[in-house]
Amino acid sequence: MHVAIAGAGSVGRSIAAELLENGHRVLLIDKSPRAIKSDAVPEAEWLLADACELSALEEAHLQRCDVVIAATGDDKANLVVSLLAKTEFGVPRTVARVNHPDNEWLFSDEWGVDVSVSTPRIMSALVEEAVTVGDLVRLFTLRHSNANLVELTLPDDSPYVGSRAGDVPWPRDVVLVAILREHGIQIPEADRSLEAGDELLFVAAQESEAQLQHLLAPVEHREL
Known part of the structure; x- marks a missing residue:
């Protein structure tokens, strides 16, 4: 895969090094x-x-x-680069860094952005994911497909503790992609039972998130 990175600061160089290690070709561009x-x-x-x-x-x-x-460290520049890449050069995939959370709403298809990455939001989500049980935490937004990567740590009083993954009536447009348990990754096969404390990772449509939250950790089953 051939990847161009606009912005050769510490972030751009780190991304480049990782991609090169994985066997991709990388071009770094910077005006400084x-x-x-x-x-x-x-x-x-x-x-x-x-x-x-x-x-x-x-x-x-x-x-x-x-x-x-x-x-780059400039949101305006990242938007311009994404738009030019998509509209003028037909690049199949664009990924843009969001430096200021207030600008997140701009990073959309209209500006040629397929995937936006907000470091402040990701750090906030990871903090929430580490300390919350029974609450759905949005980790990452996949704007191109109107879906999110979300996490929920299954509480002790969930009605589905002990149930087989295949027996849970998952909401529409929700896919269980992994179960994190005891520092390991469990494949969410139909016969895999759910245990209290499991970190469940889903790809879910935004409109299905509330239903997923209520399914696994309804208010009436949670401590007040």
């Missing part, structure tokens, strides 16, 4: 000469250019990329 640290990620290609300029993206041959990641 100080950000061009080719010795930090020597396997990557580097381009000193403003990724918000159409001519720079033409020089980068963005039409060859499978994915473009807008990872």
Whole structure:
């Protein structure tokens, strides 16, 4: 896979190193000469250019990329890069970094963003996920499919503790993708029983989240 990353700061370089380790080709683009640290990620290609300029993206041959990641520290720049990548070069997949949570609503299909990643929101969600039991926690939003990755730690008083995963009447547009138990990952097969304290990971449509919450941890089964 060929990936272009706009923004060669610490975030962009870290993403590049991970992708290169997984066997992908990576091009890092930044307009600041100080950000061009080719010795930090020597396997990557580097381009000193403003990724918000159409001519720079033409020089980068963005039409060859499978994915473009807008990872600068400027939300406006990340939106412009995503929009140009999608509309001018037909890049199949765009991922954009959200620096300020107040700007999250802008990172949508209208600006060419397939997936937005908000670091403050992810950190907040991970804190909630670590300390809450019986409450649905949204970990990640998949805007392109109008679905979310959500987590719920099954409380002791859930009506489905001890039930087989295949016997639970899951709401429509909800898929159980993993059960985290005792520092391990359990495949959610139909015969797998649910235990109190299980961390259940779902991909769920937003409109089905409330129903999922009520199914697994209804108010009448929870401590007040």
